[in-house]
Amino acid sequence: MKLLSCRTHALTAATALALTFAAPAMAGRVYLDNLKADGHYSRFIVKYRSGSEPTQAPNPLKASLSAAAERVALPSELKQRLGLKPLRAMILSGARVVATDAALDRSQTETLMRQIAADANVEFVQIDELQTLFAVPNDxxxxxxxxxxxxxxxxxxxxxxxxxxxxxxxxxxxxxxxxxxxxxxxxxxxxxxxxxxxxxxxxxxxxxxxxxxxxxxxxxxxxxxxxxxxxxxxxxxxxxxxxxxxxxxxxxxxxxxxxxxxxxxxxxxxxxxxxxxxxxxxxxxxxxxxxxxxxxxxxxxxxxxxxxxxxxxxxxxxxxxxxxxxxxxxxxxxxxxxxxxxxxxxxxxxxxxxxxxxxxxxxxxxxxxxxxxxxxxxxxxxxxxxxxxxxxxxxxxxxxxxxxxxxxxxxxxxxxxxxxxxxxxxxxxxxxxxxxxxxxxxxxxxxxxxxxxxxxxxxxxxxxxxxxxxxxxxxxxxxx
CATH class of the missing domain: 3.40.50.200 (Peptidase S8/S53 domain)
Structure with a gap:
């Protein structure tokens, strides 16, 4: 009976371990529709899950962004001066404004946003879009x-x-x-x-x-x-x-x-x-x-x-x-x-x-x-x-x-x-x-x-x- 119990626990542990590798946490959503083919971007809004570690202290937030910056595939010179960092918290719970030191083109921006969203703590990422009043021309x-x-x-x-x-x-x-x-x-x-x-x-x-x-x-x-x-x-x-x-x-x-x-x-x-x-x-x-x-x-x-x-x-x-x-x-x-x-x-x-x-x-x-x-x-x-x-x-x-x-x-x-x-x-x-x-x-x-x-x-x-x-x-x- 004791042996059976051990086998049962071992099987349970093995199953759990297999599930851990087979089903990683779902990545956050990435909003790309506002990216323009000829655009360049350096500011983003990252919504972390309420109560997650990056929302509780500065170091986990910085670690999350540093990990994304390390994973992103960019030309080496650009990657060295990327400088991804948090700027401020927003009134929306868990939302943070983050920025890069270097402006990225559309393809590079999408690549970075997907890496930020790969953190299991992230709900979504969008660009911090530059907007104006309705664009009524001056004619x-x-x-x-x-x-x-x-x-x-x-x-x-x-x-x-x-x-x-x-x-x-x-x-x-x-x-x-x-x-x-x-x-x-x-x-x-x-x-x-x-x-x-x-x-x-x-x-x-x-x-x-x-x-x-x-x-x-x-x-x-x-x-x-x-x-x-x-x-x-x-x-x-x-x-x-x-x-x-x-x-x-x-x-x-x-x-x-x-x-x-x-x-x-x-x-x-x-x-x-x-x-x-x-x-x-x-x-x-x-x-x-x-x-x-x-x-x-x-x-x-x-x-x-x-x-x-x-x-x-x-x-x-x-x-x-x-x-x-x-x-x-x-x-x-x-x-x-x-x-x-x-x-x-x-x-x-x-x-x-x-x-x-x-x-x-x-x-x-x-x-x-x-x-x-x-x-x-x-x-x-x-x-x-x-x-x-x-x-x-x-x-x-x-x-x-x-x-x-x-x-x-x-x-x-x-x-x-x-x-x-x-x-x-x-x-x-x-x-x-x-x-x-x-x-x-x-x-x-x-x-x-x-x-x-x-x-x-x-x-x-x-x-x-x-x-x-x-x-x-x-x-x-x-x-x-």
Whole structure:
């Protein structure tokens, strides 16, 4: 009996010992979502379990941090000057602010945080994040840009800007070109391209359609070239580009939705604001990194492509648009398209009705579908497009953005709604931990939109009014 008892105790002890090695204490949680790819970090919040030794005396706390610093895999020179140490206790029980002497990049920071969390006494580790008040830019015209506001009718830009400003994203604006010297655009412009093939206009094609004979001409005396300047003085492309990414915090004019993104201006619309489908399709393919005969390779592939143009035919009758959009999406570019201004079903317009395109309807300052906006079951989302007055663009009801003369001014249309969504798509890609697919970006835009009631949108406004803040928050948690 005594022998059995000894064997039982031995077996119990052996089992306990085996469990000790087989099931070590669970590591604390590590919060990494706020780490930016280009960030550098040196302060952390470490939450120790209440009552644990590091919370009771200085030496166990220092020992815990010293052990983490010893285990972490870093270059030897950096490890020698790491200097991980406690700074102070927080009001949260067991929480301590700790710091390093040397700043660490994202990868090194994650490595250190995981080593700190490996201590069984640690509940969690997060960075002690440098924050500001909501990042409202200092641009003086922003107060008139109602369409960005944190309101029922705005896209909630200020709340989004505290999380993302579009840095690192490239948005191609396929339009009438830009005024490159505009001081609220110049810093964000990449070298673009002029895809207009006709120097003098399209002649009979124009007159038969009721336009002057020179419609669609480049106005610059030549054909395709590397200068996307708005030689036809349409201002449309300049306004659209400003909504996407007019420079923020420069004390000038207004601001763009993704004011630290870069704009890739591609000119396809010439005199009278007319373009050929073939030119626009080439520009779509080229923007996404595809090859176009006779055009140099694009060194700045677009994350997002905006098309504030189109015609009155369903995409099933415009297969070249579908092929171009398929190519762009396959190359990873998000394609955003204005729904059109005919107060009709978008199904009868292209490229807005093409598969893979994010079709955007327009809303006004009252939160209703704009009077002119196309609608329908294939609208994806809605964004502010404003309304005109009886005598032209309304300074209070229109969308305020960059125009000629180095100024800002109002325009209205689904052309103005679409770049809001393109800008939000840029914010999403900038905020995400890794690049998201076009389908993922579309899902975030739609799932985070605020529904618009049927009484405010007869015919269908898709998932609703785009919500930049909700979209960016979702992007930060998305798994690529």
């Amino acid at each position: 003086p015209v922003l107060s008139k840009q109602w369409h960005y506001a944190d309101s029922a009718v705005g896209i909630r830009g200020p709340s989004a800007w505290s999380m993302s400003t579009g840095r690192g994203a490239v948005v191609a604006v396929i339009d009438s070109g830009v005024y490159a010297a505009h001081t609220d655009l110049a810093a964000n412009l990449l070298p673009g391209y002029d895809f207009i093939g006709s120097a003098n206009g399209l002649g009979k094609l124009c007159t038969e359609a009721g336009y002057p004979a020179n419609c669609g001409g480049s106005g610059d005396g030549d054909g395709r070239d590397a200068n996307p300047e708005d030689s036809s003085k349409m201002e449309h492309g300049t306004h659209v580009a400003g909504t996407v990414a007019a420079v923020g915090n420069n004390g000038l004019g207004g601001v763009g939705v993704a004011y630290e993104a870069k704009i890739l201006p591609l000119r396809v619309s010439g005199n009278s604001g007319v373009n050929l489908t073939s030119d626009a399709a080439d520009a779509i393919v080229w923007a996404a990194g595809g090859a176009v005969s006779g055009v140099p390779a694009n060194p700045n592939r677009a994350d997002v492509i905006n098309l504030s143009l189109g015609g009155g035919a369903p995409c099933t009758q415009a297969p070249v648009y579908q092929a171009a959009i398929d190519s762009a999406v396959a190359n990873g570019s998000v394609v955003v398209v204005a729904a059109g201004n005919s107060n009709k079903d978008v199904a009868n317009f292209s490229p807005a009705s093409c598969n893979g395109a994010i079709s955007v309807a327009a809303s006004n300052k009252k939160g209703k579908r704009s009077s002119y906006s196309n609608f329908g079951a294939t609208i994806d989302v809605t964004a502010p497009g404003g309304e005109d007055s009886f005598i032209g663009p309304s300074a209070t009801e229109g969308i305020i953005s960059t125009i000629g003369g180095n100024k800002t001014g109002p325009m209205a249309g689904t052309s103005m709604a679409s770049p809001h969504v393109a800008g939000v798509a840029a914010l999403i890609q900038s905020a995400a931990r890794a690049k998201l697919s076009p389908a993922q970006v579309e899902h975030i835009l739609k799932s985070s939109a605020r529904p618009i009631s049927a009484s405010n949108c007869s015919g269908g406004c898709g998932a609703g009014l785009v919500d930049a803040a909700a979209a960016v928050a979702a992007a930060r948690n998305a798994t690529p």
